[in-house]
Amino acid sequence: PTKIIFDTDPGVDDAMALLFIEAAPALDLVGITTVFGNGGVETTTRNALYLKHRFGLAAPVAKGADRPLSGLEVADAGHVHGENGLGGVVIPPAIPGELDPRPAHRFIIDTVRAHPGEITLLAVGRMTNLALALREDPEIASLVERVVIMGGAFGFAGHSGNVTPVAEANIAGDPQAADEIFGAAWEVVVIGLDVTQETLMTTAYLAALRDEGGEAGRFIWEISRFYEAFYRDATGAEGVFGHDFSAAAYIVAPQLFALRGGPIRVVTEGIAEGQTIQQSELRKFAPNAWSGRPSHRIATAVDAERSLALFRDTI
Ligand code: BDR
Ligand code: CA
Numbered sequence: 001p002t003k004i005i006f007d008t009d010p011g012v013d014d015a016m017a018l019l020f021i022e023a024a025p026a027l028d029l030v031g032i033t034t035v036f037g038n039g040g041v042e043t044t045t046r047n048a049l050y051l052k053h054r055f056g057l058a059a060p061v062a063k064g065a066d067r068p069l070s071g072l073e074v075a076d077a078g079h080v081h082g083e084n085g086l087g088g089v090v091i092p093p094a095i096p097g098e099l100d101p102r103p104a105h106r107f108i109i110d111t112v113r114a115h116p117g118e119i120t121l122l123a124v125g126r127m128t129n130l131a132l133a134l135r136e137d138p139e140i141a142s143l144v145e146r147v148v149i150m151g152g153a154f155g156f157a158g159h160s161g162n163v164t165p166v167a168e169a170n171i172a173g174d175p176q177a178a179d180e181i182f183g184a185a186w187e188v189v190v191i192g193l194d195v196t197q198e199t200l201m202t203t204a205y206l207a208a209l210r211d212e213g214g215e216a217g218r219f220i221w222e223i224s225r226f227y228e229a230f231y232r233d234a235t236g237a238e239g240v241f242g243h244d245f246s247a248a249a250y251i252v253a254p255q256l257f258a259l260r261g262g263p264i265r266v267v268t269e270g271i272a273e274g275q276t277i278q279q280s281e282l283r284k285f286a287p288n289a290w291s292g293r294p295s296h297r298i299a300t301a302v303d304a305e306r307s308l309a310l311f312r313d314t315i
Contacts (some may be wrong), residue, residue, distance in 0.1 A: 001027040002145070002251055003118050005108060007064070009037030009125035010047040012081050012227040016311075017124060017244035018048075022057055023314045026252045029059040030119070031111055033104035037125040037173055038077045039085035041066040044125075047085050049095045053255070055216065058309045061097075064104025065128035068174035070268065075163070075173065078125050086224035089219075105132035119143075120251060123181075124150040124244035126170055127307040131177035134184055140269045146187035150247040151178065152264075152276035156194035165234040167274025168193050171266055175274045179266040188296040190264065192276065195257065195302035199246050203228065204240035205308065213315045220306045220315070242311065249307045250299065256310075265291035 008014045014119050021027050032052065034045040045063045052061055067074055082088040091095045100107055103285060108129060121144055123130055130147070133140060151170035153160050161167045171178045182188060206228070210221035224240050231237045242249075250257050267275040278298050279290040 001026055002120050003028050003115060004120050004122050005031045005033060005111060006131050007033045007035060007104070007121060007123040007125060008037050008048065009039070009044040010051060011038035011085055011125070011244070012087050012223050013046065013240070013242065013244045014038065014124055015047070015051055015086060015223055016220055016242070017248050018051055019055065019220065019309055020245050020314055021248050023216070024248070024252055027248070029057065031107055032059050032061045033064050033107055033129050033177060034061065035064045035104065035125040035129050036066050036074055037079040037170070040074070043085045043255060045099070046091070049097050050091050053095055053097050062100040062102055062104045062107035065132065068126060068128055068177065069114045069131055070174060070176035072174070077169070080227065082226045087223040089222050097279040104129040105136060106312040108133040109137045109140055112143050114142045117232060118145055120145045121147045121253065122247060123147065124170070124247055126173040127151070127177040128174045131180045134180060139309070141184045141186040144186055145180065146189065147294065148189045148191065148247050148251055149181070150191050150196065150244050152190055153193035154276060154278055154298055154299070154300070157198060159193040159197050162277070166272050168276070171276055172274030175266045175268045178276070179268060182264040182266065182296060183293055185294045189250060189259065190296060191250050192298060195299045196243040196246045197241050198227040198302055199304045199307055200237060200239045200246065201242050201308065205239065205312070209312060209315060211251045213312070216315050242308065245311055246302065249310055253307070253310055256303040256306050257299045257300050259297040259301050261295045263290040264296055264298070265289055265293070
């Protein structure tokens with residue numbers, strides 16, 4: 001199985017992805033690292049510990065960054081994921097179990113160095129922890145198997161942004177960190193809104209999970225009630241987007257995704273702050289801000305039906 005460090009900000013769709021990773025035989029979860037995003041880092045870390053305890057996960061949890069590199073204000077996502085980050089589902093105040101003593105970026109460095117060539121970093125929140133790890137130990141770029149992220153939007157199928165018309169939340173929350181990740185010479189695969197917003201978990205789909213998916217299925221139903229209402233109001237969608245799980249699905253079933261290669265930049269200031277732009281490899285341009293940057297692949301399309309079936313069957 002592929003060894004995974006799951007860098008996450010649980011978060012309703014993060015929790016769904018975590019349960020999927022734990023259940024997927026092709027994936028071996030070796031660590032969970034937390035970051036601010038869908039809540040403050042105290043909240044997302046508490047939620048990660050809760051999920052570990054409730055679902056008996058063996059992987060350690062290491063707490064990460066509480067703010068972006070860029071010094072931006074931390075935006076509140078309570079209107080999307082609920083004030084407690086898990087759709088208001090009640091979580092006991094005291095959760096048994098201890099955190100790993102290391103900060104997340106140090107945990108990442110140590111684990112990558114302990115398993116050279118074997119670790120996939122699966123990052124589905126702000127990319128701050130990964131950027132801190134890379135700044136502290138740039139050699140990890142050549143020691144990871146690869147990096148798979150949920151983030152960004154590139155205009156395929158009309159998908160361009162969810163916090164502004166051009167910016168996706170994980171990138172907008174720390175554009176500087178994301179630009180550093182895309183600037184490094186490791187293999188990065190980017191699963192953005194272009195495919196995650198095509199992967200709609202309808203109310204009927206979630207109800208079937210509740211009825212047939214055991215404890216995990218029931219839990220997914222409960223935490224998604226608030227999230228579903230938000231998306232209905234914000235986008236008119238009849239269900240919730242499978243953002244974070246889609247990045248995990250890519251690792252298990254890459255054949256379900258179409259990809260395009262080329263260097264990627266993130267807009268780090270101005271009204272388009274947080275926008276992700278890939279220069280296609282298939283065209284020649286004059287020297288520009290993309291020149292000399294490594295090529296990474298972005299997902300441009302997904303077989304959503306199969307991806308959703310994979311999630312359902314795995315849960
Ligand atoms: C991303 O933002 C967060 O709210 C979700 O968990 C997901 O990672 C979607 O834009
Ligand atoms: Ca997330």
